[in-house]
Amino acid sequence: MPQIFLDGQAFEARTEQTVLQVALEHGVFIPRLCWHPKLSVAGNCRICVVQVEGRSWVEIACNMPVSEGLRVLTDSPLVREHRKATMQFITLNHPVDCGICDKAGECTLQDYHVAFNGEASISREPKVQATKFHRLSERITLDNERCILCTRCVRFTREVSKSNALGVKNRGDHSLIRPAEGDDVRLLDDDAYSENIVDICPVGALLSTRLLYKERVWYLQATPSVCPGCARGCAIDVWHRKPEWKLRTLDARHNTAIVRVTPRDNPAVNGPWICNKGRDLALLLERPRADAALRKGRAVALDEALAAARELIGRARHPVALVSSWGSDEELAALDDALGDRFTCFVKDDHLPADGEVVEDDLLIRADKNPNGRTARARFGHQALQFAPDTDLVLVWGEGCDFGRLPRGVPVIFLNAFLAAENGHAEVFFPTSVHTERDGHFTNADGVRSAFSRCVDRPTGVVDAERVFRALASVPAGVAP
Amino acid sequence: MAELRERDAKILMTFPVTASSHLLAEARARGAYAALDKALRTMTPQQVAKEVLASGLQGRGGAAFPTGRKWAVIQYDDGQPHYLCANADEGEPGTFKDRWILENSPHQLVESMLIAAYALQVRHAFVYMRGEFSAPFRRLQGALDEARAAGLVGENILGTGFGCDIMIYRGAGSYVCGEASALLSSIEGKRGYPRNRPPRLTVKGLYQQPTVVNNVETLSNIAWIVQHGAEAFKAVGTPKHPGTRLISISGHIARPGVYEIEVGYRWRQLIYDDCGGMQHGAALKCVIPGGISTKVLTGAEIETLNLDPAEVEPAGSSMGSGGMVAIAEGTCMVRLLQVMLRFYHHESCGQCTPCREGMGWLHRLIDRIVDGQGRLDDLDMMARISRLQDGNTICGMGDAAGYATLGILAKYRHEFEHWIREGRSMYEGNLECRRSS
Numbered sequence: 078m079p080q081i082f083l084d085g086q087a088f089e090a091r092t093e094q095t096v097l098q099v100a101l102e103h104g105v106f107i108p109r110l111c112w113h114p115k116l117s118v119a120g121n122c123r124i125c126v127v128q129v130e131g132r133s134w135v136e137i138a139c140n141m142p143v144s145e146g147l148r149v150l151t152d153s154p155l156v157r158e159h160r161k162a163t164m165q166f167i168t169l170n171h172p173v174d175c176g177i178c179d180k181a182g183e184c185t186l187q188d189y190h191v192a193f194n195g196e197a198s199i200s201r202e203p204k205v206q207a208t209k210f211h212r213l214s215e216r217i218t219l220d221n222e223r224c225i226l227c228t229r230c231v232r233f234t235r236e237v238s239k240s241n242a243l244g245v246k247n248r249g250d251h252s253l254i255r256p257a258e259g260d261d262v263r264l265l266d267d268d269a270y271s272e273n274i275v276d277i278c279p280v281g282a283l284l285s286t287r288l289l290y291k292e293r294v295w296y297l298q299a300t301p302s303v304c305p306g307c308a309r310g311c312a313i314d315v316w317h318r319k320p321e322w323k324l325r326t327l328d329a330r331h332n333t334a335i336v337r338v339t340p341r342d343n344p345a346v347n348g349p350w351i352c353n354k355g356r357d358l359a360l361l362l363e364r365p366r367a368d369a370a371l372r373k374g375r376a377v378a379l380d381e382a383l384a385a386a387r388e389l390i391g392r393a394r395h396p397v398a399l400v401s402s403w404g405s406d407e408e409l410a411a412l413d414d415a416l417g418d419r420f421t422c423f424v425k426d427d428h429l430p431a432d433g434e435v436v437e438d439d440l441l442i443r444a445d446k447n448p449n450g451r452t453a454r455a456r457f458g459h460q461a462l463q464f465a466p467d468t469d470l471v472l473v474w475g476e477g478c479d480f481g482r483l484p485r486g487v488p489v490i491f492l493n494a495f496l497a498a499e500n501g502h503a504e505v506f507f508p509t510s511v512h513t514e515r516d517g518h519f520t521n522a523d524g525v526r527s528a529f530s531r532c533v534d535r536p537t538g539v540v541d542a543e544r545v546f547r548a549l550a551s552v553p554a555g556v557a558p
Numbered sequence: 559m560a561e562l563r564e565r566d567a568k569i570l571m572t573f574p575v576t577a578s579s580h581l582l583a584e585a586r587a588r589g590a591y592a593a594l595d596k597a598l599r600t601m602t603p604q605q606v607a608k609e610v611l612a613s614g615l616q617g618r619g620g621a622a623f624p625t626g627r628k629w630a631v632i633q634y635d636d637g638q639p640h641y642l643c644a645n646a647d648e649g650e651p652g653t654f655k656d657r658w659i660l661e662n663s664p665h666q667l668v669e670s671m672l673i674a675a676y677a678l679q680v681r682h683a684f685v686y687m688r689g690e691f692s693a694p695f696r697r698l699q700g701a702l703d704e705a706r707a708a709g710l711v712g713e714n715i716l717g718t719g720f721g722c723d724i725m726i727y728r729g730a731g732s733y734v735c736g737e738a739s740a741l742l743s744s745i746e747g748k749r750g751y752p753r754n755r756p757p758r759l760t761v762k763g764l765y766q767q768p769t770v771v772n773n774v775e776t777l778s779n780i781a782w783i784v785q786h787g788a789e790a791f792k793a794v795g796t797p798k799h800p801g802t803r804l805i806s807i808s809g810h811i812a813r814p815g816v817y818e819i820e821v822g823y824r825w826r827q828l829i830y831d832d833c834g835g836m837q838h839g840a841a842l843k844c845v846i847p848g849g850i851s852t853k854v855l856t857g858a859e860i861e862t863l864n865l866d867p868a869e870v871e872p873a874g875s876s877m878g879s880g881g882m883v884a885i886a887e888g889t890c891m892v893r894l895l896q897v898m899l900r901f902y903h904h905e906s907c908g909q910c911t912p913c914r915e916g917m918g919w920l921h922r923l924i925d926r927i928v929d930g931q932g933r934l935d936d937l938d939m940m941a942r943i944s945r946l947q948d949g950n951t952i953c954g955m956g957d958a959a960g961y962a963t964l965g966i967l968a969k970y971r972h973e974f975e976h977w978i979r980e981g982r983s984m985y986e987g988n989l990e991c992r993r994s995s
Binding site: 118119120121122123124126134135137140142158159162163166167169170199200201202203205225226244245247248249250251252 | 732749754755756903904905906907908909910911912914915916917918919922923926933936939942946949950951952
């Protein structure tokens with residue numbers, strides 16, 4: 078374990094580390110633009126320069142191996158001069174159009190410009206002009222003028238997503254990030270992780286086409302959550318409008334909408350990446366919602382629906398429950414506590430791989446497209462669905478149930494979050510919340526338990542499944558009226 | 559006191575060039591491949607490497623790194639593949655000395671590469687040749703074909719069991735691919751971006767294996783060193799900088815071309831005697847000693863200098879790659895720097911920030927000065943940009959352009975100030991040497 082000195086202070090380092098890694102591990106700030114913890118060292122941005130004590134020149138910290146007794150200055154006058162110069166070089170042809178840039182507010186370059194330069198351009202030359210709004214793929218728009226050619230995106234597609242979709246074209250200050258194979262955008266279109274390059278872009282060059290000019294980040298709040306898209310259960314941040322910036326005039330849905338989803342670094346699950354499906358969580362969760370309890374297709378008050386359900390359960394002798402693999406650990410426990418010994422339970426796959434979806438890969442995506450199948454099956458068993466001939470009540474929780482396959486003439490209690498024709502076919506229907514509207518936990522396929530928090534309020538009329546289960550508890554068996 | 563010994567030893571240009579002097583038969587008649595025979599039959603790889611280290615041979619590509627020390631990093635018997643690469647991407651403006659070897663003495667390079675490959679236990683050696691070299695490519699490929707047919711390249715060379723193949727890889731016209739690590743990236747089929755050090759190329763080079771990249775001229779000396787011994791080599795040139803240098807001289811010189819000079823040769827003698835002085839008898843204004851990336855020296859400065867790194871470096875420049883450009887009195891240094899900066903801007907690979915942005919900045923800045931829109935503080939800005947690029951780039955190109963700019967700015971600032979003040983050149987924008995009326 079070599080010992081190195083950063084600004085005179087001693088730190089323990091590991092032999093394979095670089096000076097930058099040691100500094101970050103111990104909270105010593107060294108700026109970096111092209112360096113990313115999960116990507117190879119490019120060493121091209123030159124902002125991480127440091128000075129070895131006694132030397133009259135600077136070197137980059139991201140590629141400097143540690144050695145016993147190495148003494149490094151991270152903030153000497155020479156380092157400051159070079160950082161300032163590097164910022165002047167980087168912003169020489171950068172438009173500095175933060176006012177209209179989607180990245181503003183969370184832009185590394187913007188922060189560093191203030192921290193290390195903070196002056197207007199000293200150049201009198203016109204800026205190099207390059208392509209604006211270059212369509213890099215269906216999802217991603219590239220602004221070449223803002224690009225600082227750190228090549229994080231190129232390295233991501235080579236080293237992480239392995240689509241090899243991007244490369245650098247031309248030379249010098251005319252270099253452009255472009256599709257690696259001619260102008261073929263399909264490579265990036267087919268990259269199931271492509272939108273991560275928008276996150277890792279340290280400037281506003283790579284932009285999500287869907288969000289272009291739609292939102293400013295300072296109006297948004299990130300709530301930690303878990304992606305329900307597959308059994309990986311990636312840690313995510315769900316971005317929605319801050320309550321204090323609530324819009325009063327436009328459609329109220331703007332205030333509860335999921336604006337975007339970004340990965341939240343969790344080394345045990347997903348690292349700093351998520352797949353594109355996770356980005357599209359809004360498409361999944363913001364489908365038209367059911368917002369009223371139904372009794373034989375007619376809207377009723379929740380209490381009336383609960384009473385009807387209690388009556389059905391009370392009368393049933395051999396009830397069956399189809400358990401949602403989208404239920405949280407808490408909801409599954411509530412169901413087990415309330416009805417577990419009355420019902421024969423089968424775990425149901427709420428979602429199956431959609432057409433054209435990546436079923437499974439060796440990075441993140443898992444074949445099981447449900448977030449909590451592991452806990453559900455641990456609690457309720459792995460047995461395949463089979464209706465005994467004497468089944469006299471079916472409780473269906475969540476999507477993914479073909480009502481045509483249920484025993485004919487048997488009453489159904491249905492809990493579902495979304496509008497569906499089946500809602501009205503059930504004897505009793507409860508509109509339930511989705512996981513962004515409550516707190517809870519999912520346990521992923523590898524057994525890692527992750528918490529998610531309530532991002533937005535439940536729509537009016539919607540009830541948590543957990544509350545329904547608790548209300549249905551303690552109905553004695555077989556009490557015919 | 560200047561040494562009195564006449565310095566006229568030759569190592570490479572030892573024969574008259576004729577239409578057939580590059581062919582194997584004539585090369586053999588001059589003694590080619592005797593050194594290879596000697597090395598393979600009587601020396602161990604270690605002994606060859608030791609001989610090269612003892613000779614004090616230094617790199618001829620510009621950086622003058624001791625060849626033997628570069629080789630010493632490679633453990634010839636560590637069991638992993640090693641690679642040898644001859645850098646024939648002669649792209650430094652003003653330099654065309656390797657071209658002479660490739661065209662007229664290709665077997666000397668082939669033989670030397672085989673000896674080097676033996677010392678380093680290389681099975682596959684490469685020649686990275688600049689794409690524009692057409693005749694040199696044909697000559698070297700011809701030489702390789704001849705050598706292969708004669709059992710000198712390939713399996714079981716000279717029946718000794720040692721095998722080595724030499725492949726020519728042709729570049730596609732990028733200056734920066736002459737930088738050793740960019741050159742290797744290019745051979746690997748990647749974009750010609752230089753790599754960060756560490757790791758050094760002798761630790762992780764081509765295909766992540768230990769690799770030696772040597773200049774063509776450097777390698778071509780190996781056969782001579784093995785044949786005549788390190789002591790004989792050290793007797794040529796100066797003790798600190800042994801050997802000869804190929805100098806390709808161009809510019810406003812009466813007889814441009816490639817000259818082999820012994821290190822320590824008198825500069826005046828090269829220019830005024832061997833090369834016949836300046837065109838039209840013009841006066842010498844300045845000399846770029848070794849490729850445009852070296853700092854310019856005025857005519858007065860070189861008057862007393864010998865062509866010896868030990869004298870050129872204290873004078874504030876370097877022998878560089880041996881691409882000498884002689885510039886006559888009456889040449890506009892502003893236009894000259896503009897041409898140089900246009901080149902650097904065009905050739906910057908764009909990988910790291912200071913060079914990518916700085917080259918374009920300098921180029922646009924000098925264009926504006928030439929357009930008559932310059933301001934006096936622009937010159938300080940140019941110096942600052944050059945200074946801050948220095949040492950903060952992945953490869954040496956950022957430094958090189960900075961040296962060139964700082965060198966000319968320091969010595970000819972008055973020409974720039976004149977252009978800025980008067981809105982025109984001190985010398986009518988002349989880049990040619992005109993016959994005086």
